[in-house]
Every structure is written in C-alpha cells, then in structure tokens.
Amino acid sequence: MEANTISSRRNRFQLKKLEILKIWRDNLERRLASIQANIDTLEVQIKRNSK
Numbered sequence: 001m002e003a004n005t006i007s008s009r010r011n012r013f014q015l016k017k018l019e020i021l022k023i024w025r026d027n028l029e030r031r032l033a034s035i036q037a038n039i040d041t042l043e044v045q046i047k048r049n050s051k
Helices: 002-049
Strands: none
Touching: none
C-alpha cells in the first residue's frame, strides 16, 4: 500500500507539473505572437517609409 500511495502522489505531482508547464508554454506562445506582430508591423512601416 505504501508504494501505491507514493506512486499516486508522484503521479499527481507530475500531472500538476505538466499543467503548469503547459500554461507557461501557452503564455510564452501568446507573448511571442505579440512580438511577431509588432515586428511585422514595423517592417511594413519601414518599407512604406523607404519608398
């Protein structure tokens, strides 16, 4: 029973860690998309201004 309890706790910990890592990843993907949009906008403005 002891090993089963430890295994169960380890499994819950791993699932929680996975959930947190996915949240971090999603947040980073949103931030990266925002940065990319800003880069794209600046590139368009620079090209327009250099004509």
